[in-house]
Every structure is written in C-alpha cells, then in structure tokens.
Amino acid sequence: MTTRIGSGAGFAGDRVEPAEDLLARGGLDDLVLECLAERTIALGQQRRLADPVAGYDRRLPSRFARLLPLAVEHGVRVVTNMGAANPLEGGRVTRGLLDSLGSTAAVAVVTGDDVLAELDLDAPAWETGRPLREHGEIVSANAYLGADAILPALDAGARVVLTGRVADPSLFLAPLAHRLGWDLADPSAAAAGTLVGHLLECAGQLTGGYFADPGRKDVPGLARLGFPFADVESDGSATFGKLPGTGGMLNRATVREQLLYEITDPGAYRTPDVSLDLFGVGLDERGPDRVRVTGARGRARPDELKVSVGYRAGSKVEAEISYAGPGAHARAALAGEIVAQRLSGTALRPRVEVRGGPEDCRLRVAATSHDVALLELAGDEVEALYTNGPAGGGGVRVHLGEVVGIVSTLIPRARVRAGVTILEAGRARTAS
Amino acid sequence: MPVPLRELAHCRAGDKGNLATLSVFPHDDADFAVLVREVTARRVREHLAAWVGGEVVRHELPNLCALQFVCERGADAGVTTSLELDTHGKTLGTLLLSLPVDP
Known part of the structure; x- marks a missing residue:
C-alpha cells in the first residue's frame, strides 16, 4: 500500500500558491502545513493574554480561505500546527470556514501542549544551565507533543486537524501511521515516518529553495518553486517528488542538504516519537525530480518531552x-x-x-x-x-x-495530558 | 594550490537554539576524502571565529558523503535575543565556502 503526503508550508510566512497547486492536482491523501516557529508560539501566547480569542496563527483565516475549498473539493485531509497558542479558537475559525463552504467535514483540535502551569521553574534551561526562573518573566511553556497526540483525532474521522506545539515531523508521522496502519510503538515505523516528515517539513527547502547559488548550483524556475510530496509505502520506504511544470528541482543534492538540516546528532535525532538514526539512510535518484529514500533506523522514543519556554x-x-x-x-x-x-x-x-x-x-x-x-x-x-x-x-x-x-527544558510525559476536541458542523464533542 | 571550498563543496546552514549546524557535501562524491582531510572542526571554528564562540563538533556520514558540523554560537545567540544582523546564522553556510582547501 502507498499513500501520498504533501507539504504545503514550511514556516508561518510561506507562500500559498504551491499548496493550492498540490491540492488541485497533486493526488494527495494528506497535506501538512508547518507554520509554527519556537518564538511564534510565545508571541501568540502574548496576543492571547491581550485577547482571549487571539493566539492562533494570524494568517490562518487567509491561508485556509484559499486552501480549504480545494481540500474539500479534492478530498485531501489537512494537518497543521496553525492552532499555535490557541488551537481551540483556531479550530472554531476553521469550522466557520468549512460551514460557509457547506462542508460537514470534521475539524479536530489537539490540545495539551501548554504546560505553563506544570512547569518546574527551578529546572535548568538547556542553553544556559541556569534555572528557568532566572531568565525573566516566563510567558509561555509548550511541550512538543508527538504523533500519538494527533492519532486519536484521525481515528475520530477528522478531515482538518489543528494543533499547537507538536514536533514538526510528528505532523507527518501521524497521518502516515493512520493511513498505513503503523504501530507508533514500533521504532522502525516511527523512524521511517519521522524521516519523511523531517524531509518535508520545510516545504520548498527540499525542492530547490534555500539552495541556489548562481554559477555553482543553479535552480530552474525558482520564482515558480513547487513544494514536495512523498509516496510512502507500508514498509517505510518513500519516494519524493514535485509536480510537473513547477519550478525548482528535487535531486540527491537538495535532499541531502535537507536531510541534515538542523540535525545536531545524526545518530540520535530525538523527537517525541522516536530516536532517529541517519547513518543508514540511502538516497537513490529514480528520475527527474524523483528521489527514493530508505534506511531510517529508530530506537525507542525518549521518556521526557522537550518544552519550549x-x-x-x-x-x-x-x-x-x-x-x-x-x-x-x-x-x-x-x-x-x-x-x-x-x-x-x-x-x-x-x-x-x-x-x-x-x-x-x-x-x-x-x-x-x-x-x-x-x-x-x-x-x-x-x-x-x-x-x-x-x-x-x-x-x-x-x-x-x-x-x-x-x-x-524537559518534562516527564506523565505531566503532559494531550486531548482532542472534535468540532463537527454545528456542535462540538470531546474524543479523548 | 588551495581553492575556496565552494569549488569542491556545497553547504547548508541550520539553527537549533544557540547551535548552528553546517552540512557540507562534495559536488563530486570522489572529493569526499578531500573534505574529510581538509575541513576539520578546528578549521571551521577558526574560519568562523567571529560568529562561532564555542565548540565545534564534526560528524562524518559516509553513507551520504556528508560532514555535519555542530557549532556553539554562545549562550546569548538565540534567534530573538542575538544582536547579530542574521540572528539565525543562516549566512554561516556560505561564509564557510570561502575556506581555502587543498584539493
């Protein structure tokens, strides 16, 4: 079995046209939009303090106004962290947009990443070694949730999922596990899906964005840069591609650069789902703009979750x-x-x-x-x-x-309680 | 005769907190051994001394013909708090490409 997952945004300010293109003619099962940098959620918490219905991604209404009609028309499920510091309110806005389209597709909201009340302020910060409380007034603390927090939303039949802070690759691993019947407790499956997510999470950075160096590394049609998708098989191998007619390029060089992007330990890239080992990864060019990626290895997920404060x-x-x-x-x-x-x-x-x-x-x-x-x-x-x-x-x-x-900093998993709220057309219920 | 690293390799910079990652790849896989010999953690640290205040660790990934450098930029080098113009350190990747290497 094979499923196709696309990447529709790699940061909060990303372009919208490539995602529209993927929805319209990409043959996607799922589209993931990664829009939440570390500082973005802290700024969102401040907006929420000033206004209780604010704090979700401020571009959510305009981005979804363009994307949701296409997602509904083509039956593509959407997973995004545009809920930012207020996923429930972001979910309500999304529900309203779907209602106005006449769609009854269920919206799910993943909550529980806000751990400000649970935080031990005497715990040391990784970066400085000093207790958190010494850095100044703490305004936000968000744990990186994993794919296990998203999966109940997908099991409940959600067609649009809004999250706050979730590890970026987990946004991809969850729909892949749901489509392909993977057990998240299996480190090889979690590793394979995490590798796919890691490669797709920055969208255009896989297809020739953040790559061109004229005269040394030329990229065709960068102004029309297309975003990537992956065809993922049940065994975890994945072939990456982009749509015909889009600008950019996807080859061993662009994939290799993105594979190691922001990786501080290539033998143990830790997410909430797995510890990913890249030393066995192989890349194989299968044709123009087609690269097959295999060999992700995984070890059991960490016992504690990272918290961004x-x-x-x-x-x-x-x-x-x-x-x-x-x-x-x-x-x-x-x-x-x-x-x-x-x-x-x-x-x-x-x-x-x-x-x-x-x-x-x-x-x-x-x-x-x-x-x-x-x-x-x-x-x-x-x-x-x-x-x-x-x-x-x-x-x-x-x-x-x-x-x-x-x-x-780190927080024990037991102190983090993720939950899912389903917003159906006209009513809300809690799924877990 | 030394040439700039850009002649042999390409590089991508990433950031994670106060760490900068620099991924270096040969244009031609046959040059990977040259990169392993020439582009050491110490030389990277010296070349980028104005931007990288702390330790530099190198990982070798022969399966990808890649070198991965993890550089400590200093405790106050966060994306929001740094006084640098390029707070992310995204330009470090291309700054490294002027490093002289002996092919």
Missing part, C-alpha cells in the same frame, strides 16, 4: 545609517565611534558594526535592554548623525521591538 527578555533596538562613495567605510566607522561615545555614560552596551562594501556601507547599532527609553535614545543618537555626524549619512532606519527569549 518563552520569557520576557526586554526589548531590542536596531538602528542603521548609510555612507557611500570614497572613504565611506571610514566615515561609517567614525559615526560608530561617535554614537558609542554619546552612549558611553549609559548602562547600554550596544553592538556597533559597519556592514557592506568599502564604498557603500551601513553603520549598524543594536542593543537589548529592559529600559525602553534607553533604547529609544540609542535610536535617536543614530538618527542624529544626519546633522551631528560625518559627511553624507543617509537612509536612517530604526526598529524597536519587544523580545521574547526562548529556552528549552
């Missing part, structure tokens, strides 16, 4: 000004010295650097602080270079914004 890290200012022509670099450097001197009496420790070529460059001043007035002063001092600095400064841009820092 967001904390208030103050604010950040970034201010720049341009210099051009002969002596530009020296004038930019002088401008940097002037700003540093003018800020030297403050508590600010800005990063001051000159970026760009010798005759066209920008002075860049960046700083973080909990004192917003001080950051505004830094921005003002860069702007003041117009009339109080070297000759020929132009094009000042100042950006000041709040910073949510992200650190990670």
Whole structure:
C-alpha cells in the first residue's frame, strides 16, 4: 500500500500558491502545513493574554480561505500546527470556514501542549544551565507533543486537524501511521515516518529553495518553486517528488542538504516519537525530480518531552545609517565611534558594526535592554548623525521591538495530558 | 594550490537554539576524502571565529558523503535575543565556502 503526503508550508510566512497547486492536482491523501516557529508560539501566547480569542496563527483565516475549498473539493485531509497558542479558537475559525463552504467535514483540535502551569521553574534551561526562573518573566511553556497526540483525532474521522506545539515531523508521522496502519510503538515505523516528515517539513527547502547559488548550483524556475510530496509505502520506504511544470528541482543534492538540516546528532535525532538514526539512510535518484529514500533506523522514543519556554527578555533596538562613495567605510566607522561615545555614560552596551562594501556601507547599532527609553535614545543618537555626524549619512532606519527569549527544558510525559476536541458542523464533542 | 571550498563543496546552514549546524557535501562524491582531510572542526571554528564562540563538533556520514558540523554560537545567540544582523546564522553556510582547501 502507498499513500501520498504533501507539504504545503514550511514556516508561518510561506507562500500559498504551491499548496493550492498540490491540492488541485497533486493526488494527495494528506497535506501538512508547518507554520509554527519556537518564538511564534510565545508571541501568540502574548496576543492571547491581550485577547482571549487571539493566539492562533494570524494568517490562518487567509491561508485556509484559499486552501480549504480545494481540500474539500479534492478530498485531501489537512494537518497543521496553525492552532499555535490557541488551537481551540483556531479550530472554531476553521469550522466557520468549512460551514460557509457547506462542508460537514470534521475539524479536530489537539490540545495539551501548554504546560505553563506544570512547569518546574527551578529546572535548568538547556542553553544556559541556569534555572528557568532566572531568565525573566516566563510567558509561555509548550511541550512538543508527538504523533500519538494527533492519532486519536484521525481515528475520530477528522478531515482538518489543528494543533499547537507538536514536533514538526510528528505532523507527518501521524497521518502516515493512520493511513498505513503503523504501530507508533514500533521504532522502525516511527523512524521511517519521522524521516519523511523531517524531509518535508520545510516545504520548498527540499525542492530547490534555500539552495541556489548562481554559477555553482543553479535552480530552474525558482520564482515558480513547487513544494514536495512523498509516496510512502507500508514498509517505510518513500519516494519524493514535485509536480510537473513547477519550478525548482528535487535531486540527491537538495535532499541531502535537507536531510541534515538542523540535525545536531545524526545518530540520535530525538523527537517525541522516536530516536532517529541517519547513518543508514540511502538516497537513490529514480528520475527527474524523483528521489527514493530508505534506511531510517529508530530506537525507542525518549521518556521526557522537550518544552519550549518563552520569557520576557526586554526589548531590542536596531538602528542603521548609510555612507557611500570614497572613504565611506571610514566615515561609517567614525559615526560608530561617535554614537558609542554619546552612549558611553549609559548602562547600554550596544553592538556597533559597519556592514557592506568599502564604498557603500551601513553603520549598524543594536542593543537589548529592559529600559525602553534607553533604547529609544540609542535610536535617536543614530538618527542624529544626519546633522551631528560625518559627511553624507543617509537612509536612517530604526526598529524597536519587544523580545521574547526562548529556552528549552524537559518534562516527564506523565505531566503532559494531550486531548482532542472534535468540532463537527454545528456542535462540538470531546474524543479523548 | 588551495581553492575556496565552494569549488569542491556545497553547504547548508541550520539553527537549533544557540547551535548552528553546517552540512557540507562534495559536488563530486570522489572529493569526499578531500573534505574529510581538509575541513576539520578546528578549521571551521577558526574560519568562523567571529560568529562561532564555542565548540565545534564534526560528524562524518559516509553513507551520504556528508560532514555535519555542530557549532556553539554562545549562550546569548538565540534567534530573538542575538544582536547579530542574521540572528539565525543562516549566512554561516556560505561564509564557510570561502575556506581555502587543498584539493
């Protein structure tokens, strides 16, 4: 048995047209949209604090308004983490869109990733070794749920699944396990599906996006970049492809780059579902834009789940000004010295650097602080270079914004309770 | 005669927290041994010293003709908190391609 799963988004701001194309003529069984970066969910929690019906992906309504009509028409199931910090509300919006299309397809919402109330604030952060509470006010804590949290939604017959924080490959492993009858407790099956998910989760990065280097690595038709799909067999082997007529390319080189993307331990890539070993993976080009991938090996899943913790890290200012022509670099450097001197009496420790070529460059001043007035002063001092600095400064841009820092920790599985809510046309019920 | 790494290899950068990953592959698999010899963890760390403050670990994956470098960027190098222009470290992959290697 073979099932076809497509990748319709690799990050929150991804393009919509390639997903429309896959839905319309891809012959897909499932489409997965991965839209949730670590910081995105923390920012979503802040929006939810300000407004209880906010916090899901702010592009969900516009993205789904374009994609759901095609998904309904072509019978494609959709799984996405666009629920972000408020999956239930994202589910209700999705339900409303389906109702307006006259579709009775069931929407399922996966909850339970929000573990803020369960968090041990004395636990150390991975990145710093310091207790979580020392980093600042904690605003969010989301556990990475696995495919086992999504599977009950699929068993209940959901045609659209909204999640919050779920490990990216798990978004793919769950529908694959459901279609192919895999047991998630079998590490070889979990490894095979996780490898497929890992390769597809960044969408266009498998098909020639984030790859082109003119003259060395040319990619045809990048402006019409198509997104990938995989034909996955019951034994776990998978052949990756993209639709005819789309731009980009899919070959051993693009697959190889994505295979190791963000992998910090190739012998033990840990997800909530499995510990994946890539040392036996083989790639085989089967034709134009067709690559077969085999050899994923797995060991039992970790006992604890990773938690992404967001904390208030103050604010950040970034201010720049341009210099051009002969002596530009020296004038930019002088401008940097002037700003540093003018800020030297403050508590600010800005990063001051000159970026760009010798005759066209920008002075860049960046700083973080909990004192917003001080950051505004830094921005003002860069702007003041117009009339109080070297000759020929132009094009000042100042950006000041709040910073949510992200650190990670672990939580025992027993402290995380995932649940599924089914939103049927006109009513809601709880499936597990 | 040394040539820039870009002549022999391609590279993709990724980020995970304060770690940067750099995946290096030969254009021609026959050059994998050259990469194993020339592109050591120490040389990568020296080449990217301005961006990579901590340890660099190299993994060899002969099944893919790949070298995987895992680089510690420093405790305050998170995507949101870093003061770098490229907070993700996405440009590190192509910066590495200027490393001189002896084919």
